[in-house]
Amino acid sequence: MSEPAKTELAHGQMKDVLDPDCIPMKPEEERRMLRKMDLHIYPIVLSLFIMQFLDKVNIGNARLFGLERDLGLHGNDYQLCVALLFVTYIPFEFPTPLILKQVRPNRLIPTIAVCWGLASICTGFVQNKGQLIATRMLIGLFEAGYFPAVSFYLTFFYRRRELGMRLFLVFASSAVAGACGGLVAYGVGYMNGMRNMSAWRWLMILEGIPTVLLGFCAYFVLANDPLEATFLTEREKYLVRVRRDLDLPSSPSSSPSPGPKDEKEKEKKEEKIEWDQIFSAWKDWKVWTMTLAQIGVNTMIYGYVTFIPTIIHAMGYSDLHAQLLTIPCYAVGALSYLAVAYLSDRSGYRGYFVLGGCVVACTGYAILLGTPRYGPHAQYAGCLVVAAGVYVASGLPLSWLLNNLPSDYKRAAGQGTCIALGNCAGIISSFIYRTQDKPTYYLGHGLTLGFVFVSGCLYALTTFLLRRENKRRDRGERDYLLEGKTPEEIEKLGEYHPEYRYLY
The missing domain is CATH 1.20.1250.20 (MFS general substrate transporter like domains)
Structure with a gap:
């Protein structure tokens, strides 16, 4: 990860946050602020991404537990059900980052999480191919915006070189989810026949319920941006924006860093597409x-x-x-x-x-x-x-x-x-x-x-x-x-x- 208090400029020169044009900031203070953001943002973001991955691909585990037999799927019907999730997934990914600031992250992200969790639970009760396709398309519709929204959301808080590792953690959690999914599927396999339901139905239901609960929690945990983050002090809110601006090219005519009130005005202007x-x-x-x-x-x-x-x-x-x-x-x-x-x-x-x-x-x-x-x-x-x-x-x-x-x-x-x-x-x-x-x-x-x-x-x-x-x-x-x-x-x-x- 990049050194805490420096940014790269032309010809190998470095600009330090202790520059008089910037606000004094010690490396220890910056590391403490980063830890604070990580601890408030990442537990909920990673947990939801793990559940998104599980709710999307658990159909692969369900196949081994008799999903095709129970729903009367033949030939490549299974492949069709897998593919149709992307019919709704693809078109709704693009606009999500563009509307994130308009709708506000702590409303958009929790809402779509609750919705795809409910769709996953409903998958456990489907009786035929048509119903399975319908629930899969609903999962695709609501899951579509999560990763683009979260990726864009993290850029509100972190610098370029810091963003790399943090986005890696989000994406790598899908591998963790896959490992957990195999283990969960193994355990759920022993629930086959419980309450006259196949193991794959229990798999869909039990992996959907945590998603709904996490979605509700996200509403109270996620801050819309650094200026509204209650876990940051007023000084830290300002410093987050100063640090992000350091990644932009410097200009001799650049005005001094704005104060907190100017920052809020700037944030409002940025909401215009x-x-x-x-x-x-x-x-x-x-x-x-x-x-x-x-x-x-x-x-x-x-x-x-x-x-x-x-x-x-x-x-x-x-x-x-x-x-x-x-x-x-x-x-x-x-x-x-x-x-x-x-x-x-x-x-x-x-x-x-x-x-x-x-x-x-x-x-x-x-x-x-x-x-x-x-x-x-x-x-x-x-x-x-x-x-x-x-x-x-x-x-x-x-x-x-x-x-x-x-x-x-x-x-x-x-x-x-x-x-x-x-x-x-x-x-x-x-x-x-x-x-x-x-x-x-x-x-x-x-x-x-x-x-x-x-x-x-x-x-x-x-x-x-x-x-x-x-x-x-x-x-x-x-x-x-x-x-x-x-x-x-x-x-x-x-x-x-x-x-x-x-x-x-």
């Missing part, structure tokens, strides 16, 4: 290279988390044994992702680690494709290797894009575009692991390998171009952009300011 920044995101090349790459890696992660119980079961393991064997896969994914998150934040690099994740994941799928004749142990080893790369390759780029879009609304639009279009992969992944392809699933593994390889190439291109642009700015080749501009025009340059440096 800046359409020029939104269109700027859609014209930015890096938004599109990373969006296309995200489709490839999301095909991998959605196929993996949804079908890993089915894939392991097809190797010859029993239903309950297959549920247990998913736990080491998610544990490997979580540990590798957290290790890479730490190293990435410490070094300030993103692209190199993303490429490493793609290479590891491709190696895992190559093992799965080449070892069916060597038995289930070799195949399971392939699943573990994929796990070591899947979260790094699909989660790290989400933080990487946010790090390179300093404007709030450009960040919201760029992130919303990347996440929404990237999740189209959920539809693709639902149909490439076909029932008739078991036990080897050559089609699913082969297509996923191809998608991840292409994504790796796009990430390599993005890394190269961002690194080249930084070198050009170091040589002063972009200084001409400041010529003839007013202070207001210079302030609006954002990441195009010659002093701004991209993270690559």
Whole structure:
């Protein structure tokens, strides 16, 4: 993580928070403030993300407990039910960050959490394919906005280099959720027949109830922004905004940091949607290279988390044994992702680690494709290797894009575009692991390998171009952009300011 009281500027110069133009702040005080924000924000944010993941993918565990038999699903009906969640999930992801400030985080986030929890509970009572599709589409509708909203929400409190590790923790919690999901599913398996209900029904109900309760708690826990955070002192509220402004390029004409009253006025002005920044995101090349790459890696992660119980079961393991064997896969994914998150934040690099994740994941799928004749142990080893790369390759780029879009609304639009279009992969992944392809699933593994390889190439291109642009700015080749501009025009340059440096 970056040093507490410094920010990067051009030509390797550093600006200290103890600068007379800034407000004096000791490193110990800054670390104490960060811990305070982490302790108030992260328990509820991570808990809800874990429940979101479980409520979305527990259909994979439910399949081993007779869901298809009980609901009369045949052929690829199961794949259809998995895919249709994304019909509502995708279109509602994009607008969420844009309306977050309008609706207020402590209303939007708890409301959608309660709604998807109720939809999950209702899934435990469905009687046919049509009802299952309806509840799955409702889960997709309400879950769609959670990750984009939380990602944008965290930018209100943290600086660029601090945001990386914290977003990693949110995304890595999905691996923790997967491990917990396998363990919960194993335990719930012994409830089969209780009150004349199948184990998969109990699974849906018992994983939906905590979501509803956490949603109600979130309303009282989450602060809308630093200025309304009751857990921060007046000085800390001001310092949060000062620290965020340090990530922006400095300007000789910049006015001194505003006082608390001016901060509140500025916050009100920022609630107005800046359409020029939104269109700027859609014209930015890096938004599109990373969006296309995200489709490839999301095909991998959605196929993996949804079908890993089915894939392991097809190797010859029993239903309950297959549920247990998913736990080491998610544990490997979580540990590798957290290790890479730490190293990435410490070094300030993103692209190199993303490429490493793609290479590891491709190696895992190559093992799965080449070892069916060597038995289930070799195949399971392939699943573990994929796990070591899947979260790094699909989660790290989400933080990487946010790090390179300093404007709030450009960040919201760029992130919303990347996440929404990237999740189209959920539809693709639902149909490439076909029932008739078991036990080897050559089609699913082969297509996923191809998608991840292409994504790796796009990430390599993005890394190269961002690194080249930084070198050009170091040589002063972009200084001409400041010529003839007013202070207001210079302030609006954002990441195009010659002093701004991209993270690559």
